[in-house]
Amino acid sequence: MNAVIDSGVGKTTLTVTSDQVSQAGAFDPTALRSVVPAELAGVLTEVVRIVAAGGTVTIGSMPEELTTTSAADLLGISRPTLMKLVREGQIVAHKVGTHTRLNTADVLAYLDRLRERQRVALQELRDFEDAEGLDY
Structure with missing residues (x-):
């Protein structure tokens, strides 16, 4: 090579x-x-x-468990917002001693659900624009 x-x-x-x-x-x-x-x-x-296609690729490994800080970074949200999602049951978390940990698979599953909701919302907006004859 x-x-x-x-x-x-x-x-x-x-x-x-x-x-x-x-x-x-x-x-x-x-x-x-x-x-x-x-x-x-x-x-x-x-x-x-x-x-x-001329793109750049970064490959890395992820641990099975994430700290709240690393999970928040992965999701692109603040740590307090992440903790709110955990309290609301939108993302599963568990305690290790006094520390909250999240399974990487659960965080990535939440991210997939979030992106799907965003795709649906964008499509609904496009459909509305088409129905109203809006052209930008």
């Missing part, structure tokens, strides 16, 4: 050349699925698709 690999403490950066980006367009995801597990193949296929 002719990519530039820069390894630092706890972080590795892989930079691909423009030739490698153009080669990504010829990528065959079916062949990859025959070599690696399907879930990993899906992730790698998405990475190649984004790189082929």
Whole structure:
């Protein structure tokens, strides 16, 4: 691989050349699925698709549990707002000693539900604009 690999403490950066980006367009995801597990193949296929389109990809791992601060950061909300969602039962949390922890899967599921509600609301707005003949 002719990519530039820069390894630092706890972080590795892989930079691909423009030739490698153009080669990504010829990528065959079916062949990859025959070599690696399907879930990993899906992730790698998405990475190649984004790189082929000229995008940037950051891959990292997430712990199974999140602190309230890291969960709030992931959701793009304040910690007090997160705690309100926990009290209202919109996101499940549990105590570890005196500290509140959230399962990463629960936080990501909430984020998916939130995004779906936003998509529905946007579509309803578009439908309303179409019905009213509004054209911007």
